[in-house]
Structures are given as structure tokens and as C-alpha cells.
Amino acid sequence: MNAVENQVPEFEGIPSAEDLARIADLLIEAGLETIELSDGKGARCFMRVTSSVAKSDKQVAENVTPVEDLSSRIAVSAPYFGTLVLTELAKVGTSVQPGDVVAQMRIGALQIPVLVPVTGTIVDVAGEDGALTGYGAPVVQVEPTSR
Amino acid sequence: MNEMQRFKRVLIANRGEIALRIQRACRQLGLETVAVYSEADADSRHVREADVSLCIGPAAASKSYLDRDGLLLAAKVTGAGAIHPGYGFLSENADFADAVEAAGLTFIGPTGDSIRMMGDKITAKRAMREAGVPCVPGSDGPLPASAEEVRAIALEVGFPVIVKASGGGGGRGMRVVHGGDELENAVALTAKEAQQAFGNPTLYLEKYMQKPRHVEIQVLCDTHGTALWLGARDCSLQRRHQKVLEEAPAPGIPPETIAGIGERCVQACRQIGYRGAGTFEFLYEDGIFAFIEMNTRVQVEHPITEETTGIDIVAQQIRIAQGETLDLRQNDILMQGHAIECRLNAEDAATFMPSPGTVTRWDLPGGPGIRVDTHVVSNYTVQPYYDSLIGKIISYGATREQAIARMRVALAEMRVEGISTNIALHQALLADPQFQEGGVDIHHLERWLAERSPS
Numbered sequence: 001m002n003a004v005e006n007q008v009p010e011f012e013g014i015p016s017a018e019d020l021a022r023i024a025d026l027l028i029e030a031g032l033e034t035i036e037l038s039d040g041k042g043a044r045c046f047m048r049v050t051s052s053v054a055k056s057d058k059q060v061a062e063n064v065t066p067v068e069d070l071s072s073r074i075a076v077s078a079p080y081f082g083t084l085v086l087t088e089l090a091k092v093g094t095s096v097q098p099g100d101v102v103a104q105m106r107i108g109a110l111q112i113p114v115l116v117p118v119t120g121t122i123v124d125v126a127g128e129d130g131a132l133t134g135y136g137a138p139v140v141q142v143e144p145t146s147r
Numbered sequence: 148m149n150e151m152q153r154f155k156r157v158l159i160a161n162r163g164e165i166a167l168r169i170q171r172a173c174r175q176l177g178l179e180t181v182a183v184y185s186e187a188d189a190d191s192r193h194v195r196e197a198d199v200s201l202c203i204g205p206a207a208a209s210k211s212y213l214d215r216d217g218l219l220l221a222a223k224v225t226g227a228g229a230i231h232p233g234y235g236f237l238s239e240n241a242d243f244a245d246a247v248e249a250a251g252l253t254f255i256g257p258t259g260d261s262i263r264m265m266g267d268k269i270t271a272k273r274a275m276r277e278a279g280v281p282c283v284p285g286s287d288g289p290l291p292a293s294a295e296e297v298r299a300i301a302l303e304v305g306f307p308v309i310v311k312a313s314g315g316g317g318g319r320g321m322r323v324v325h326g327g328d329e330l331e332n333a334v335a336l337t338a339k340e341a342q343q344a345f346g347n348p349t350l351y352l353e354k355y356m357q358k359p360r361h362v363e364i365q366v367l368c369d370t371h372g373t374a375l376w377l378g379a380r381d382c383s384l385q386r387r388h389q390k391v392l393e394e395a396p397a398p399g400i401p402p403e404t405i406a407g408i409g410e411r412c413v414q415a416c417r418q419i420g421y422r423g424a425g426t427f428e429f430l431y432e433d434g435i436f437a438f439i440e441m442n443t444r445v446q447v448e449h450p451i452t453e454e455t456t457g458i459d460i461v462a463q464q465i466r467i468a469q470g471e472t473l474d475l476r477q478n479d480i481l482m483q484g485h486a487i488e489c490r491l492n493a494e495d496a497a498t499f500m501p502s503p504g505t506v507t508r509w510d511l512p513g514g515p516g517i518r519v520d521t522h523v524v525s526n527y528t529v530q531p532y533y534d535s536l537i538g539k540i541i542s543y544g545a546t547r548e549q550a551i552a553r554m555r556v557a558l559a560e561m562r563v564e565g566i567s568t569n570i571a572l573h574q575a576l577l578a579d580p581q582f583q584e585g586g587v588d589i590h591h592l593e594r595w596l597a598e599r600s601p602s
Contacts, residue, residue: 018186018205081203081217082224107224132224134202136186 029098029117074118074142082107084133086125090140094122102140103127120144153469154228154253155179159193160218161233164538165445167193167522169231172461181225183218185211187530192522199225206532212236215243219250229253229468235534238444239266255468257423257443264419265441275438278415280427281408283437285353289313294331300352301330309355310337314345323355356437358588359430361385362397364405364412365452366425367463369473374416376409377456378482380448384576384592386499391569391592392576394487395451398547398585400431402482408436413477424449424464432588447490447539450520454486454543485547487554489573491521492535493566503531507565512557516543516550529566537568547585551577575599 078084082105090102096116103114120142127139157173158181159166170180170193182197187206194200203221204211211217213236222230230247232238238256245259256262265271276282284304290297301308301324310333312320320341324333334350342348365377381397382390396405412427426442449460458480463473493502509525521538523529529537540557544550558574579595581587 016205016207019207022205081201081221107220110220132199132201134200135204136202 025117029115072144073123074120074144075138076102076114076116076140076142078103078105078114078127078133078135078137078139080105080112081133081135082110082112084127084129084131084137084139086127086129086139089116090122090125090127090129092122092125095145096120096122096142105133114139116140116142118142118144151470156181156198156225156227156229157255157465158183158218158222158225158227158230159197159233160212160230161236161238162188162191162212162522162533163536164520164522165233165447166191168520169233169461170197172459172465173231175459176462176465178465181221181227183211183221183225185532187532190527192524192527201225206530208236208533215240215246218243219246219252222247222250222252227252229255229465231255231465232444234444234447239442241266253468255423255464257421257425261419261421262443265443268440271441272438274419275415275427275441278411278418280411280415280438281429281436283353283356283430284435286351288351290334290350290352294334297334297352298327298330301327304352304354307355307357308352310334310350310352312337312341312345312347313349313351314347315341320344354435354437356430356432356435358590359432359437360397360586361390361589362400362429362431362436363446364409364427364429365446365449365460366409366412366416366421366427367458367460367467367473368413368416368421368423368425369467370422370470371472372417373473373475374413374421375473375475375477375480376413377452377458377460377480378409379405380451381586382448383587383589384582385589386592386596390448390490392487392489392573393448393451394485394547394550395455396482396485397431404434423467424460430589447536448488450518450539450541451486451488454518454541455482455484456480484543484545485550486541486543487550489540489554489558490536490569491538491540492569493529493537494535494569495567496569496571499569501531501535502567503529503535504566505529506537506563508562510560510562512540512560514553514556516553517541517557518543537566551583 085104085106087101087103089096089100097119098117100116101113102116105112122140123143124141127133156179159169173180179198182194182200183203184191184194185204185206186202188194201221203217204214230252237243239262241259241263244254244256244262247254264274272282286300307323307325310322310324315321322333322337324330338348338350360381360383363380363382367377368374378395379397380393380395382393384392424445426446428439429436430439445461445464453460494500495502505528506523509523511519518541519538523537542550542554542557544553555577558570561570576582
């Protein structure tokens, strides 16, 4: 089983809101702006993302007290279920970059990485090392770096 | 706890009322439960109450309740030794059943081979015919070329007959013939159409059942050669092939007739080595039973059989999967009284469109002979992603009249706010003189709805 396969939703009709959000995260993660999904029957879904990094930077810039603004924080959640194994990066205060692995979801020999989507600092570790963790559970929170 | 048990922890690969029903059966047998759920079902009662709960994916069923690999991985990571599929979702997926067993786990249901055999209508019907289960009378194969021979078959089957294309389906390539004078022409026309539409002119012929009832037989089989039938259910009240209200036994059909069919069903089970719970579905008209299909799982309407037999079907499924022997004989099974089930759906009373939303009031009925199987509690949010069944009210009485009377009181007591339900439909149905008389056919509900509609 491939972790990325699990993350990319199958295109069967209009994707749900959470699927759209996941696709958007993947696009940002891969440094892409647009994606077009199509199926054999001719249905097409075209998506464009304006980088959430840029968006949150803007929010931070407009805010007088950016550190207090929790809305700019990015929650990194479990892309699959399994036993959560935190890496050494998963500590409050660690600087992270897109693609950094903060944890692994483990099921036997299967390991699915939990990836950070943005550049920033880890401000909260919600995941519990060694705990059985469900899909979508919060693992860490990242405060994106202002540019 | 029994040292001989194959498993001590059961993963429930389903949601809603049946997940809670399975959890209760597990608990009563001293087994632990694993609730796997989608993000949309995080607040479900069985999820809160399970020994282990694990979110396995987003709301879309294809990525949660239908994700075969995900369910097997969830069983592995939670240490479950068995998987109960419930109904719907993967319950009749032969490959999943095989994959569960290949992973060293117990599938609480029949073997993949049994599911596969019953999933294919042609092999299922052949197996049933060989076992002596009555099927729709007909040509039992392709029609001969000679018009005289076709006529002889039709006369033996009895008019009206339906001429069907072997390669057809979905209501296409078939013609109802009411008398001998129409037959030759109808056969020629249907063959020509079948050739054009399906590239295959092969036809067969069956008795056309005009106003059949839906009558089904519940069976339970262990892995030691015991196969039992648990009586009949009448599920004729359907809308768009969805059952709305069911009752046990089937009104007006003599018990000895049901016993005869029941014996044929369990004989078929023994022949194919069936294990677990199953249901043989029949069309019934003018004393003739015609096998439609076998459901190789627990059914939504199983509680009415539990009420009339006193047998916990879900617990028996689990015990059979443990390898235990059914400690019952056919003569021990007393089918007594009458039970009715009303399926409660979150749907608009007029349009039947789903009515998801938060249930702000949920007052349940009670009293003697009333059982409610539901996962809904006050402030529960009915999700739009799944079917609209929110619960089942089951009434039991010594007689059919008492069961109806108790159900009417129960429906009047029930209070639901925040969403729309079909309670009023059930109340109107129970007041319908034809229903009260008993034995309506499968088209009755749609006819009755059409007559009631203002347009």
C-alpha cells in the first residue's frame, strides 16, 4: 500500500469538501497551483489553489498581534490511522519546512509519514506518541513563518 | 471466558443501528468490540461505547466503510480477531470475506464461495433448483425453435407468461403474454429485439406473477451440519424496492406450507455447506413460491423473527463463527405470536427525500411488546452521506391485531423534532383496511401512495 495513494482521493463525482481540502493540501505540499481531475465518462474537476502560506502570511501581516492569532496556525492531522510515532521534529519550538516528517502512522510494517505543509514553527503537539490514532486526528500545530 | 473461543474481540465494520445491535450481541457474549468509523460518525453511540474506537477515514463510504484494505489494517492495529460486516457495505462482498479469512481473521458470515454462488443469479437459481427449492416455473433453459414446443411449455407453465431475453436485464428484452394466440408473435418479436439489443436471440419463458407477495425464510446454520429455519417474514410493503414495513409470520399462509418451504431451504443450505444466518427471498402468489435470491447476511428486519422465535440471531451468528454448535433443534423452535417492524427513515413525508439534520427531540415509545433498535439519541445529527434509516420500531403481540394495536400506540407516543420522518406514513399504513386484512402484494404501497397523492 502506498501512502500517497491513500491521500489522493478517487475522482467519482464532485469531491467532498474534505477531499477538496486534502487535494489542496497536497497541491501546496507539492508546490503546485492547479490540478485537473477527470474520469472516463468525461466529467472534469479543475482546482486552483492560492497558497495557504501566502494567505496566512497576509492574515498575520494584517494582524496587530500575530503571535496571539490562533487562526493562522496550521493543524497537521493524521493522513491515515495507526499507531502514532512522533519524530524528533515533533517538539514545541522546532522550525519546520514543507515536507518535514513530524510523525509516522504505523500499522505493522506499514509506515505513513505525517508531513508538514508549510514553513514555520511547531507551537503545539497534540498527538500522543505510541497511541492508537485515528484518521484526521490532530498531530501538531504549526505557526507559519511571516515573510 | 471459553478457552476454545476463536476470537475475543470483534471489529464491527458498519455504522448506525446495526453497529449498535452487533455491539450489544458481542457484549452479551463477553466479547470486546472495535468500532471503526468515518469522520462523520465520530459522535455515534456505538463509537462512544466500544472498547476500542478508531476513525478510519473521511465520510465517503468508499474511503471508510467500503475500504477493504483499510478495514483489514484496522483489525490488525486494534487486535481484532473477527469482523462482523452487518448488512449493506461489504456484507455480501465475497472477495472481502476471503480476504478476512486469508488474513487469519474470522469473517462472521458465510464463506466467500457461498456469497459468490448466491451473488450470481444464474448459479444461485441452479443451486436452488437442484436442492429442490421452488423457483419461478418456466422453460428451465432456452426456448426451442418449434412454435408448437414453445406453446406446450407455456400451457404447462400456465398463462400469463413472460418471455425474456437470456442476455437481457434491467427490464429490457421481455414481453408479457396473456394467451396462446399472442405467443408465437411475441416470441418472434422478442427474439428479434434481443438479437438487435444484446446480439443474442436466445429466449426463455417464465410464469408471470402479476401481484405477488414478498415472503422470505430466515435460516441459521452452524458448521457441524445443523441447519434450521426460523419461520417466514412478509416484506411486501415496499416503495421503489425498499422495504418499509415487515411482519412475521406472513399473514394467511398456512404454517405447514411455510414448514415445507423452510425444510427445502435448510436442505439447500446443507447441500451447499452454508454457514451463518441467511435469508431466502421468494415471490408468493396463488400458493406458488418462487425463489428470487438468497441474502447471505443478517437483514434489517431480523428483529421480527427474533420476537416470534425468541432467538437472538446476531448472537447466534457470532457463536456459529466461534465454531460452536447450535444448541437447538427444529422442534425446539416455537414460532409464536406476531411481530411487526416499522422502519423509521429521516425523510420528507411527501417527497421521500432524505432529511438530514440534528434531532432536537427524541422521545421513544415503550410498554409491553415494544422494542426500538436505534443508534439515535437526542442531539444526534443524521448525516447526509449514508442511508436514511434512523431506527426500527418492533411490536410484538399474541395476535396480529394486538401487534398492530401496540404499534399504533407506539407510533403515537414517538416524538421526533429537528428532522422529518416517515412516522405519519406508518400510521396511515396501519390504518389502511387492506393492510389490516393482511396479504397485500408488492405493488400495494405504491398504488396506495399514488391514490393518496393530490396530483
